[in-house]
Amino acid sequence: MKLEGIHHVSSITGDAQANVDFYAGTLGLRLVKKTVNQDDPTVYHLFYGDDKGSPGLDLTFFEYPGARPGRAGRGMIHRIVLRVGSEDALDFWERRLQGGRRSRGALEFSDPEGLGLELRVVATPDAPLTASHPEIPAKHAIQGFEEVRAYTSSPDASRELLEGALGWERSGDTSWEAHGDGRAGRYAYDVAPGHHGMPGAGTVHHVAWASLDDQQVAWRDRVIAAGAQPTPVIDRY
Amino acid sequence: MGPGFAVDEDPAHLGERLVLPPKFEGLRAQLESTLTPLHAPAPAPR
Numbered sequence: 001m002k003l004e005g006i007h008h009v010s011s012i013t014g015d016a017q018a019n020v021d022f023y024a025g026t027l028g029l030r031l032v033k034k035t036v037n038q039d040d041p042t043v044y045h046l047f048y049g050d051d052k053g054s055p056g057l058d059l060t061f062f063e064y065p066g067a068r069p070g071r072a073g074r075g076m077i078h079r080i081v082l083r084v085g086s087e088d089a090l091d092f093w094e095r096r097l098q099g100g101r102r103s104r105g106a107l108e109f110s111d112p113e114g115l116g117l118e119l120r121v122v123a124t125p126d127a128p129l130t131a132s133h134p135e136i137p138a139k140h141a142i143q144g145f146e147e148v149r150a151y152t153s154s155p156d157a158s159r160e161l162l163e164g165a166l167g168w169e170r171s172g173d174t175s176w177e178a179h180g181d182g183r184a185g186r187y188a189y190d191v192a193p194g195h196h197g198m199p200g201a202g203t204v205h206h207v208a209w210a211s212l213d214d215q216q217v218a219w220r221d222r223v224i225a226a227g228a229q230p231t232p233v234i235d236r237y
Numbered sequence: 238m239g240p241g242f243a244v245d246e247d248p249a250h251l252g253e254r255l256v257l258p259p260k261f262e263g264l265r266a267q268l269e270s271t272l273t274p275l276h277a278p279a280p281a282p283r
Binding site: 016017020024025030031032033034035036038041042043044046047049052053054055065133 | 273
């Protein structure tokens with residue numbers, strides 16, 4: 001039983017329209033679903049993805065109108081890494097975003113609310129998941145999730161859960177890979193900053209890992225056995 | 238990993254209308270009047 005990489009990443013926005021403008025307008029993802037928060041139907045839950053809304057490139061946002069900006073700290077995801085196909089694609093995005101921190105094979109930047117993002121050139125056998133956008137050549141389009149990076153003060157504390165229960169393979173001192181039959185995704189730790197984290201606009205709410213449909217209950221049993229406390233299986237619309 | 242967005246909506250028109258879980262359909266008129274309308278970029282040819 002293996003997890004098939006990152007299914008989706010859900011974050012918080014304080015301004016749904018500005019969020020649409022950035023993720024669908026600037027980054028060129030497709031707004032694939034406009035619904036409400038199932039725990040509070042008076043506010044939006046927005047989903048962006050490739051043209052088909054595939055698992056593997058699904059960024060979702062809960063809107064809390066006017067939410068105060070948060071900041072990532074210990075125990076929180078601080079950067080979402082998305083794949084692109086080439087250094088030429090990074091050149092394109094550096095021009096389009098008019099900024100960011102460029103290094104060989106990567107471009108780091110933030111969304112308008114401070115959520116950390118990175119585009120990274122990745123050689124992978126995984127099928128590219130892309131959305132069509134009139135201003136973005138298909139060869140430069142974002143191709144799917146590569147990695148999420150979290151802050152921790154003790155990377156070994158979760159090792160048993162990540163390797164034992166979730167079956168991830170260690171791929172570096174503080175990074176792991178969930179490698180399924182169809183797709184792969186990675187989870188990495190960075191040393192936590194001194195300040196405390198604060199949930200709010202521009203912070204990640206959760207990251208979801210893809211399981212095959214008929215294995216979901218077995219995964220739940222495995223994480224319970226490892227000491228985690230999952231929710232019941234919930235039907236999301 | 239399913240069921241997938243195209244189960245709930247026509248794949249050609251994903252994300253264009255507000256989709257509600259069945260238990261909230263009764264609130265549609267109220268929610269559509271209070272949620273700020275969103276403008277997404279015009280869809281590109283797919």
